[in-house]
Amino acid sequence: MTSADTPGPAEPADPVVRALLDVDGISAAPDATLAELTTLRIGGRPRALLECATAEAVIAAVRELDAAQRPVLVLGGGSNLVVAGGDLDLVVVAVRNQDLQYSDAAGDAAAAGEHLIVRAGAGLNWDDLVADTVERGYGGLECLSGIPGSVGATPVQNVGAYGVEVAQVLHRVRWYDRATGRDEWVTPDALELAYRTSVLKSTDRAVVLEVEFRLTPAGRSEPIRYAELAGRLGVEPGERADAATVRRTVLELRRGKGMVLDDDDxxxxxxxxxxxxxxxxxxxxxxxxxxxxxxxxxxxxxxxxxxxxxxxxxxxxxxxxxxxxxxxxxxxxxxxxxxxxxxxxxxxxxxxxxxxxxxxxxxxxxxxxxxxxxxxxxxxxxxxxxxx
Ligand SMILES: Cc1cc2nc3c(=O)[nH]c(=O)nc-3n(C[C@H](O)[C@H](O)[C@H](O)COP(=O)(O)OP(=O)(O)OC[C@H]3O[C@@H](n4cnc5c(N)ncnc54)[C@H](O)[C@@H]3O)c2cc1C
The missing domain is CATH 3.90.78.10 (UDP-N-acetylenolpyruvoylglucosamine reductase, C-terminal domain)
Structure with missing residues (x-):
């Protein structure tokens, strides 16, 4: 080992991880444990944790770690993980890219009766995205209000709640394919979405970098299929309702079931x-x-x-x-x-x-x-x- 390869006192011991810290958008969180990063609040200490602020940083981290055959855990909000305690033989790549872009002026799309597309970075908080779409008067995501975690994880298990699954509103996914090394946009059929699963769940197939969802500009919800929600809203199952009202009602129902994160609960x-x-x-x-x-x-x-x-x-x-x-x-x-x-x-x-x-x-x-x-x-x- 040369002196350049020798870690300083606070530097990660793994030379692959050390080299990645020179990449733009990558930083280390030295003492992090998974207990601090998961909603179950259990889990031990990884070899290293790399926070990746851009899609390019995520790609660089996963590409180099895969090439060096380091075990990798791709992490979003940690809300769907059960992690062992103790020392964990893995490097955590935390996906934190948070770009957000809406297609075209909503007015034009509304006039034409068309959908519009929102493109969101995988590291964006999912419920922040839902809230933003609803505040802008766009329907589509409202039934999925209050689900913890990141945008990038939503296609992983085809998240669903109150009669709607992400599969219904998903337009395209940009992923880094870990087998081919390609950074590409794919349509939902490539994900084989099914009830709480996809080709991405519990596999090392690909990392989601960005996601596009289809929204309706008129502020109307997806058809309400869940009987309890329809009852609360006073609509017949299958009818649409005001997206903001649906979001409020879903959050109320979820809170009653302990399904909205709360540090004090x-x-x-x-x-x-x-x-x-x-x-x-x-x-x-x-x-x-x-x-x-x-x-x-x-x-x-x-x-x-x-x-x-x-x-x-x-x-x-x-x-x-x-x-x-x-x-x-x-x-x-x-x-x-x-x-x-x-x-x-x-x-x-x-x-x-x-x-x-x-x-x-x-x-x-x-x-x-x-x-x-x-x-x-x-x-x-x-x-x-x-x-x-
Ligand atoms: C209180 C509570 C309520 C919940 N309610 C619901 C619900 O109503 N419906 C529902 O479907 N789920 C629900 N969940 C589960 C969870 O919130 C979702 O599965 C969520 O999408 C997980 O997102 P995350 O970013 O926290 O993923 P993480 O827990 O960080 O990761 C989960 C899995 O996805 C992988 N992953 C994460 N990000 C990426 C990425 N960018 N690319 C590739 N793989 C990635 C991880 O490697 C891991 O295998 C709930 C969880 C909690 C704690």
Missing amino acids: NDTWSAGSFFTNPVIRDEVLPEVRNRVAKKLGDGPAGQMPAFAAPGGTKLSAGWLIERAGFGKGYPSSSSPARLSTKHTLALTNRGAATADDVIALARDVRDGVREAFGVELHPEPVWIGCSI
């Missing part, structure tokens, strides 16, 4: 819904209903939520968890990790939980639902250095 120290709604084969549905009837009686069995979905029937994970005996706040008020007191689908950190506490609770709930009803729950977040 431990019910929001979570990764959101911890399990996806399970999709079972249609022929298995009668057996599940039988097991519900055996445990709880014919009434609940008849009322069990079940919806037609691609691949079979979608059940409600929250309903199954609660009926399997895991109520709000389970297991007890003194447990470091427990179910939210507002929503059984969120596993929460009460302040001192470790990754092991969260994982033990997740296993407990998953196994209990399987035992009670024969239904397998699958976690929604991405697991780093640990697994269920």
Whole structure:
């Protein structure tokens, strides 16, 4: 090792990381832990954390780290991650580019009855983008109000809420393809978006750099499909409503369920819904209903939520968890990790939980639902250095 390769006292030990600090737009956050960067507030110390302020900086960091075969974690807002404690053998690339650009004058588009396009940097806070579009009188994103995290992560798991998924409003994605090294714009079909997943989820396929969404200039929402939301708004399912009113109503509903981040509310120290709604084969549905009837009686069995979905029937994970005996706040008020007191689908950190506490609770709930009803729950977040 030459003297130029020798790290100074506060410099990262890894020469690849040190060299990246000379790139415009890249800076290091030396002592960061994942507990400080994730909404579950658990996770240990990475080898290094690189904050990347531009798309070019993100590309440079990922390209050089991949070439040197360093394990990389691409990080947005940390709101969909379960990360192991201790020393983590990975370099975190935090995506922080925040450009924002609207296509053309809204007036022209409105007059022509056309959509307009917003192009947003992957590092922009998602809900700030939603708020900005709604304030400008543009509809499209309002049902997705209050979802934590970054713009760039929204296509990763095709985020969805209150009857709308990102797939419905996504126009194009600019990504850095980690296999080919290409920086390119792709259309949504390249992402294979499906219920809470895409080709990007839990893979090293590509890094999202910018995203374009389709908006409607007249300030009208996407059609309201979610019954609870339609009821609150006083509209028939399928009707559109004023986008600003929809945003306000969605935020109210989400707050009531602990699904809007709040430093002072431990019910929001979570990764959101911890399990996806399970999709079972249609022929298995009668057996599940039988097991519900055996445990709880014919009434609940008849009322069990079940919806037609691609691949079979979608059940409600929250309903199954609660009926399997895991109520709000389970297991007890003194447990470091427990179910939210507002929503059984969120596993929460009460302040001192470790990754092991969260994982033990997740296993407990998953196994209990399987035992009670024969239904397998699958976690929604991405697991780093640990697994269920
Ligand atoms: C209180 C709460 C409520 C939630 N409600 C919802 C909800 O209603 N609907 C819903 O769908 N989700 C919900 N979530 C989950 C989460 O907010 C979303 O999945 C969000 O899109 C994650 O964004 P992030 O930037 O925090 O991603 P991170 O947690 O930082 O990363 C998640 C995954 O995406 C990858 N990733 C992040 N950025 C990029 C990028 N630029 N390019 C490539 N890969 C990337 C990461 O490597 C990781 O694998 C909720 C979470 C919380 C805490």
